[in-house]
Amino acid sequence: MLPSTPPYTITWEKFPDHFVLPDDPVDHINEPILAAALTESLRLAGKLPETALTTTNYGICATLNGKFVVKAPDWAYIPHITVDLLEVNRCYTPRLQGEIPALVLEFFSEIEGEEYSIKETYPPGKLFYYEQILQVPSYGIFDITTGTLELYRLGENKRYKLESANEEGRFWIPEMQLFLGVWQGKLDNWPGYWLRWWDEEGNLLLWGTELLEQERQRAERLADQLRAGGIDPEE
Template sequence: MVLQTPQQLIVTWEPLPEDYPLPDDPAENIQQPALAAALTDALGANDRIQPETLIGSNFGIVASVHRKIVVKAPDWFYVPQVQPIAETVIRRSYTPNLEGAPVAVVMEFLSNEDGGELSIRSTPPYGKLHYYEQILQVPTYVTYDPYELSLEVRCLQDQRYQIQAANADGRFWIPELQLFLGIWNGERLGQRTN
């Protein structure tokens, strides 16, 4: 399958070679694993996880751009339906449109690196915002700033992300999940947010 994007990018969906070295970057801070787990737990509590659902954290999402493999590992993502794999196979990465549905939601926890998660760099190495918007065309891209305790939700409209406004309760409707997303204050797994 081939996708032609407005910037004349030729995106194809090829399986990741078995010997392809995947990045093994550590989490930026101690909050990341707990935040990813809380997002997944919220989906489970609302019956949004099915056997065909794929939810991942720091897990490679693969596309080929101009025949070169590009892998980004979002802090958290949701795919509504993937093809099953053999029980003896361990999924190392996910290639949308080849292994199942496109990625529906990506969330990045902002780091203190300038522009990493909001980079629109349109040449290799592609910026994350550009990758999710123009290459993968993820419908909803969420960024959480743990330093400012703020959320930004971007939804794809006319092939560009538009920042969404929160409702009166400070929550954002995520259509792909059929749930609201907001910042929760309290203690979970020994960590406190306020």
Template sequence: MVQYNPLQYLPTEEELPNSDNTPVDNEFQLLIPHLLRVILCLLWANRTDWFFGINMGVYYDPEQPAIVPDGFLSLGVPRHKSNRGRLSYLIWQEQVVPQFVLEYVSQTKGGEYDDKMTKYASIGALYYVIYNPDYWRRDKHDPFEVYRLENGVYIRQFGNPVWIPEIDLGIGYESGTHHGWTRDWLYWYDQNGNRFPTPENVIEQERQRAETESQRAESEHQRAENVQQQLAELMAKLQERGINPDEL
């Protein structure tokens, strides 16, 4: 009996376009999700069951063009699928819909509040985050909005950060300095609202630790020199009194 394999008749990554030919018109559309990804690389360094894509095509239907989030997170998929990396993200191959998608609103409107929201809801992305720090007044929205899919409809989740139990992370924003820019950035948080460190934070902590260790070593060295000096002075005084220290 011939076994039917539906995946056998669906296109692969190599057969589908891996670019939508839409230029990125804002530097932070890459920098914001990149920071989120590198934080995860630190936080989940020993995990292999997650993937964070940036500006990558997500295919949900072989008959439809890909949707391209600025960032998305999938849990329960291989961290590294092959030596080439993923060309795109095919839901029918991965068997996991991204649990988290991010859109960064730039000068060019991209349907973040309507068309894309409807599309993400239709494919079943559990959380949808819209980050709009520069044009929120123009768009009559808040700078940071998080939505959770409930019965096929996105419901706004309030707070900063917003806890996402399904991925055991919080998402929020605050001021920081990265890539030489001091401004608001998106970060991951723990359940108590503590921000997880960035690579810059880790480097600075290591620098401070090394500096503290150097200062401690210098203090120990100075203390040893002081003891030696005091001992030399004591021996000199004994010799002045005609006392041989070696005979004591």
């Protein structure tokens, strides 16, 4: 149980150039593709405003009792930044440089329990940092091997509560006005489980390769209709 008065002071300070950032390894070969695909479908669907920022293994920092804390989630969505992107080339400081991330995702690592750590002492655990320091509204933990997605929402008591998925197995992210869920299939010749977006009407936000295939099929149907009407589409 967290104490009623936190034994720490949080400040939002510019990240120093001399600070050495952690160089965490990628645990699964699909992780970089998964993270890139999450951003790609948002951008292609026009769901990524110019002032928004998505990050992949990129530091999000705060100052805790005078000490810098940096966590680099596997993927995060920041709705609005208030500075030039060149100012956040190494690390992003919420409140100082823009808004708190609306969604943070961690892909389940080989370090057992790291994503669930509520360690309060310096350096704090990931869950404690996202919940109590940053107060990120939605925190997801995705097991890329089994396709299991857990989604935690910050409640009125400022504590995370495990959410239940809807009938389609998806989670509503109100800050983004989108559903997040698990999709099984192939991307760039890599089969597996992927995190995907659906809009409010249940339409899947497509990747670039899917949009190209959609256009190819549309062109083929049009060509067939022209041929049926006695017109050679090649002429």
